[in-house]
Amino acid sequence: MASINQNAYSSALPNFRNLGILLRIIVVANVFAIAAAVVSVASWREFWNEVPETAALVQPLLIASLLVLMASNSLLQRVPYALGVALVLAAEAALAAVLHAAARPLLLFELGPMPRAVLLTVMASAVLLFYFDLRGRALSPALSEARLQALQARIRPHFLYNSINAVLSLIRQDPRRAETALEDLAALFRVLMADNRELTTLAHEVELCRQYLDIEQLRLGDRLQVEWHVDKMPAEALVPPLVLQPLLENAVYHGIEPQLTPGPIVVDIYTRRDQLHIRLRNPYERSGNHHGGNKMALANIRERLALHFDAEATLETRVRDNSYEVHIAMPWVRERVR
Amino acid sequence: MSGPLRVLIVDDEAPARNRMRDLLSDCAGSLDVTVVGEAGSGRAALAFLEENPADVVLLDIHMPEMDGLELAHHLRALNPAPAVIFTTAYDEYAIRAFEVHAVDYLLKPIRLARLQEALSRVRTARAIPPEAIDAARTRPRAFLSAQERGKVTLIPIEEVLYFRAELKYVTARTAEREFLLEESLTRLEQEYAERFVRVHRSCLVARAAIRGFERAPAEGGEGGWFVLLRHVDDRIPVSRRQQHVIRDVGREGG
Numbered sequence: 001m002a003s004i005n006q007n008a009y010s011s012a013l014p015n016f017r018n019l020g021i022l023l024r025i026i027v028v029a030n031v032f033a034i035a036a037a038v039v040s041v042a043s044w045r046e047f048w049n050e051v052p053e054t055a056a057l058v059q060p061l062l063i064a065s066l067l068v069l070m071a072s073n074s075l076l077q078r079v080p081y082a083l084g085v086a087l088v089l090a091a092e093a094a095l096a097a098v099l100h101a102a103a104r105p106l107l108l109f110e111l112g113p114m115p116r117a118v119l120l121t122v123m124a125s126a127v128l129l130f131y132f133d134l135r136g137r138a139l140s141p142a143l144s145e146a147r148l149q150a151l152q153a154r155i156r157p158h159f160l161y162n163s164i165n166a167v168l169s170l171i172r173q174d175p176r177r178a179e180t181a182l183e184d185l186a187a188l189f190r191v192l193m194a195d196n197r198e199l200t201t202l203a204h205e206v207e208l209c210r211q212y213l214d215i216e217q218l219r220l221g222d223r224l225q226v227e228w229h230v231d232k233m234p235a236e237a238l239v240p241p242l243v244l245q246p247l248l249e250n251a252v253y254h255g256i257e258p259q260l261t262p263g264p265i266v267v268d269i270y271t272r273r274d275q276l277h278i279r280l281r282n283p284y285e286r287s288g289n290h291h292g293g294n295k296m297a298l299a300n301i302r303e304r305l306a307l308h309f310d311a312e313a314t315l316e317t318r319v320r321d322n323s324y325e326v327h328i329a330m331p332w333v334r335e336r337v338r
Numbered sequence: 339m340s341g342p343l344r345v346l347i348v349d350d351e352a353p354a355r356n357r358m359r360d361l362l363s364d365c366a367g368s369l370d371v372t373v374v375g376e377a378g379s380g381r382a383a384l385a386f387l388e389e390n391p392a393d394v395v396l397l398d399i400h401m402p403e404m405d406g407l408e409l410a411h412h413l414r415a416l417n418p419a420p421a422v423i424f425t426t427a428y429d430e431y432a433i434r435a436f437e438v439h440a441v442d443y444l445l446k447p448i449r450l451a452r453l454q455e456a457l458s459r460v461r462t463a464r465a466i467p468p469e470a471i472d473a474a475r476t477r478p479r480a481f482l483s484a485q486e487r488g489k490v491t492l493i494p495i496e497e498v499l500y501f502r503a504e505l506k507y508v509t510a511r512t513a514e515r516e517f518l519l520e521e522s523l524t525r526l527e528q529e530y531a532e533r534f535v536r537v538h539r540s541c542l543v544a545r546a547a548i549r550g551f552e553r554a555p556a557e558g559g560e561g562g563w564f565v566l567l568r569h570v571d572d573r574i575p576v577s578r579r580q581q582h583v584i585r586d587v588g589r590e591g592g
Contacts, residue, residue: 156428157427157428158400158427158428161427161428161445161446161447162351162354162427162446164447165353165354165357165427165446165447165448166351166353166354166357168357168447169353169354169356169357169360170353172360173356218353219351219353219354220351221351221352257400257402258402259402259403260379260402260403
């Protein structure tokens with residue numbers, strides 16, 4: 001059986017600086033606190049007293065834990081998984097003990113014994129780590145990766161055949177342009193067929209897009225106009241590969257090809273605070289000729305953004321009068337983690 | 339018929355037209371073929387063919403504004419109508435529909451041998467039945483065609499205010515004038531269900547052209563409802579049976 005699973009999953013701690021991960025920790029820890037309160041009381045009235053008392057200990061502990069985890073995130077990512085787990089559990093036990101000792105003189109009510117608090121904290125942390133490991137496995141086993149790769153490679157056959165036809169038309173009249181076109185095509189397919197799990201630089205992605213557009217320009221000539229607003233673009237920022245190219249392909253297919261005199265495609269790339277924004281606008285006619293196909297590229301990009309950035313990346317689409325706009329916001333990643 | 343086979347190339351992409359020209363010049367050795375022209379759109383193709391007859395049209399399916407399937411439909415109005423060989427980059431729904439009829443279509447990139455074979459059969463092969471071409475269309479036509487004095491006039495569908503059936507003909511009314519069409523009102527109603535609404539047994543009105551409704555007394559007896567239109571003064575009666583249209587249109591219009 002093992003031979004089937006080629007992309008074996010290796011356990012890793014989650015990225016504690018990711019908003020989605022932090023939210024999950026907060027939710028699960030609070031569910032635990034309430035469960036502990038439910039277990040320890042005999043009646044509902046007691047329960048309403050117990051909840052704020054538990055909270056008085058749990059919330060500070062939670063905040064302190066998150067701060068410690070965020071601060072030590074890069075260290076935790078570097079050490080082996082088992083050591084990382086041990087470090088997290090030890091840190092949680094220590095935090096629980098310190099807070100328990102510090103809180104005792106401040107609180108008006110009687111706290112439970114310290115070992116119980118420490119044990120509960122460690123157990124909750126262990127369950128959370130187990131959950132994150134399970135979640136990691138669920139999101140990245142061979143099956144789902146294979147599916148993503150398959151989706152990635154799904155460039156429209158229509159594009160491939162039309163491009164080959166355009167290159168064939170050039171071979172006799174303009175052999176040099178034919179050569180360049182084939183080189184662009186090869187570069188594009190190299191990326192499409194590659195293992196695209198690692199992030200790539202924005203500069204790379206934009207270069208790829210330009211090669212793609214050069215190929216389309218052969219066929220579409222003046223009909224294809226693209227305005228790039230990328231002077232403020234951080235070229236070294238890291239993005240999922242093929243985050244923009246499929247969107248341009250959509251824009252050409254739905255916005256340019258169905259119209260005799262289409263307007264330009266506009267691409268805006270900029271940063272705002274710690275977010276990288278990519279906006280793409282293309283002409284669009286509601287009663288357009290083409291149908292379908294669009295949703296898949298968007299769903300694929302959305303899925304990959306979620307895989308890389310969880311809740312910190314968003315993809316929104318908007319139809320205005322005669323244009324269609326896609327807006328991606330994702331964390332501005334400056335260096336590779338791990 | 340004798341003499342060289344006159345070919346018109348229709349494709350919205352210039353490189354594809356160039357490629358086809360190259361291939362046709364390669365054919366010259368074995369087949370008597372001459373390219374009479376090129377067109378980059380369906381409209382240009384029709385305009386060209388009215389002045390310059392052709393025996394065969396090599397016709398790309400994917401084109402903006404008027405696609406190849408719609409152009410094939412309008413080409414039937416020409417006399418004599420040229421044969422059509424479809425070209426496309428991708429084996430799509432339409433092409434699969436034609437396979438049943440064993441007629442030629444060419445997949446891009448096109449091989450010289452396939453092109454020669456298709457051209458050499460053009461004069462003998464059975465044409466694709468018109469119904470098959472119409473059935474393969476996945477969207478309504480962008481234009482209607484009317485024949486006038488031996489010419490084919492294209493009427494953009496968005497300019498039509500209403501259709502009225504009169505005896506054997508259907509007339510289409512635009513802001514400027516009327517056209518006689520060889521169409522059936524029922525087929526028009528099916529094809530443009532979203533755009534037109536039936537207000538009377540013999541009349542389809544463009545939803546976008548409706549300005550309002552008016553109740554007016556008829557000469558002898560009870561009054562009836564009429565549709566008021568933009569751009570023209572014509573008043574179209576709404577039949578009793580279709581009076582629900584007044585409510586429906588009012589609701590959509592907001």
